[in-house]
Amino acid sequence: MSQARRRLLFLINSLNPGGAERQLTELVANLDSARFETMVVVTYDSAGPGKDGFYRQVAAVPGVTLASLHKRRGVLGYLRSLPRLFGLVRAFDPDVLHGYMEGNLPVLLAGALFRKPVAWGIRRSSVDHSKMDLLSRWLLRVTIRLSGFADMVIFNSEAGRTNHARMGMRCPRMCVVPNGFDMERFQADPGAGRAWRRAQGLPEDAPLIGIVGRLDPVKDHPTFLRAAARIRRQWPGAAFVCVGGGPEAYARTLQAQAEALDLGASVHWPGTCPDMAGVYNALSVLALTSTDEGFPNVLGEAMACGVPCVTTRVGDAALLVGETGAVCEAGDDAGIAAAVSALLGEGAPAREARSAAARERIRQNFSVQSLARNTEALLASL
Numbered sequence: 001m002s003q004a005r006r007r008l009l010f011l012i013n014s015l016n017p018g019g020a021e022r023q024l025t026e027l028v029a030n031l032d033s034a035r036f037e038t039m040v041v042v043t044y045d046s047a048g049p050g051k052d053g054f055y056r057q058v059a060a061v062p063g064v065t066l067a068s069l070h071k072r073r074g075v076l077g078y079l080r081s082l083p084r085l086f087g088l089v090r091a092f093d094p095d096v097l098h099g100y101m102e103g104n105l106p107v108l109l110a111g112a113l114f115r116k117p118v119a120w121g122i123r124r125s126s127v128d129h130s131k132m133d134l135l136s137r138w139l140l141r142v143t144i145r146l147s148g149f150a151d152m153v154i155f156n157s158e159a160g161r162t163n164h165a166r167m168g169m170r171c172p173r174m175c176v177v178p179n180g181f182d183m184e185r186f187q188a189d190p191g192a193g194r195a196w197r198r199a200q201g202l203p204e205d206a207p208l209i210g211i212v213g214r215l216d217p218v219k220d221h222p223t224f225l226r227a228a229a230r231i232r233r234q235w236p237g238a239a240f241v242c243v244g245g246g247p248e249a250y251a252r253t254l255q256a257q258a259e260a261l262d263l264g265a266s267v268h269w270p271g272t273c274p275d276m277a278g279v280y281n282a283l284s285v286l287a288l289t290s291t292d293e294g295f296p297n298v299l300g301e302a303m304a305c306g307v308p309c310v311t312t313r314v315g316d317a318a319l320l321v322g323e324t325g326a327v328c329e330a331g332d333d334a335g336i337a338a339a340v341s342a343l344l345g346e347g348a349p350a351r352e353a354r355s356a357a358a359r360e361r362i363r364q365n366f367s368v369q370s371l372a373r374n375t376e377a378l379l380a381s382l
Helices: 021-030 055-059 077-092 103-112 133-147 157-167 190-201 221-234 247-260 276-282 297-304 316-320 334-346 348-365 368-380
Strands: 006-014 034-044 064-068 096-100 119-121 153-156 174-176 206-214 238-245 267-271 285-288 309-312 327-328
Touching: 006 021, 006 077, 006 103, 006 368, 021 055, 021 297, 021 368, 034 077, 055 064, 055 327, 064 334, 077 103, 077 285, 103 119, 103 133, 119 133, 119 348, 153 157, 157 174, 190 206, 190 276, 206 221, 206 276, 221 238, 221 247, 221 327, 221 334, 238 276, 247 267, 276 297, 285 297, 285 334, 297 316, 309 316, 309 334, 327 334
Parallel strands: 006 034, 006 096, 034 064, 096 119, 119 153, 153 174, 206 238, 206 285, 238 267, 285 309, 309 327
Antiparallel strands: none
16 A cells, blocks of 8 residues: 655745745755655745746646745734644645745744644854844844754754854754755756857856855855956956846945946846856856855856856855865955966866866765755655
8 A cells, every 4th residue: 555645835935036945946846746745835925927936936846736825024914924824734734844944933833833843944054143134133043042842953054053053053853955956957058158148248258257146245245346356457358247136225335346446347237047057157167255155056056067166165165166166265355366267277178177077076966866865854754
């Protein structure tokens, strides 16, 4: 007799473009549908036509139900969204509730009310509190205090588990499942890279150094721009691209910094781009200058495309890159510039070997299949 499928309910703020959102999409698409029936619940609706992120992708996965709490912004929005969550839990009757980030506290409440096992998902290492707003710091303190009531916490990085334990997190089971990357979607495709450059009005033969991430202080774009100014002195023809959206006021501040550094038209701001495989293939080097990360998706995606990476020593970035790229300290624009320049100066044979090694590292250690199987085993144990 076949065993009944276990029911999993995931709660996440939204499926707008983002690293955690992409990882949840990859996870539910690769879960064993013969063993698990899945519901993904989002707190907020899609941002609208053309900005629906991963909503359609999740809704199209066979055996996956997508639902929304239709929450309005602000604390008062919970007066309606929480009863909706409780109604979904009652109707779906999941075996495990799994929160992602801001979804952790609501699923803890639902788990207590319906006596269901609760797993939390934590995606950042939370070292640099200076880049967090007051609400985020408050939520972190509450999360630490209530962690003992969760049945399991799944981190995407060893750094995240270590740092949260130091902050006092005391969940009985604190586990690590690294992010996984789709090797079919992200692969070397020079033609896609050239097409993306043409679409952005970028020269096809110029060195192109990119940073990929939302415009947020934790991504430390100012360090990237200072490094860009240094790189331009050694590589006058180099161009730079900052891929990602964010608040307009902060974007204007960064653009003003680029002008002050005399970077001018050499820095491009395309905003959020749906064709990320094309973006990565367009780059000569990817730079990550963050001050706080868990397990940076952009590094794994770029490496799967064969793009060499320079990263700050945040989260598990050094573990992810290994010997295929370079690791610098956060805020070290001189070190980042020197590392990027060294990669740009490599000959074709060395670059080809580095590209192949980067992709092979992802294939062997960080595939979406590994993400799904490891998560399945942990959730099934609850």
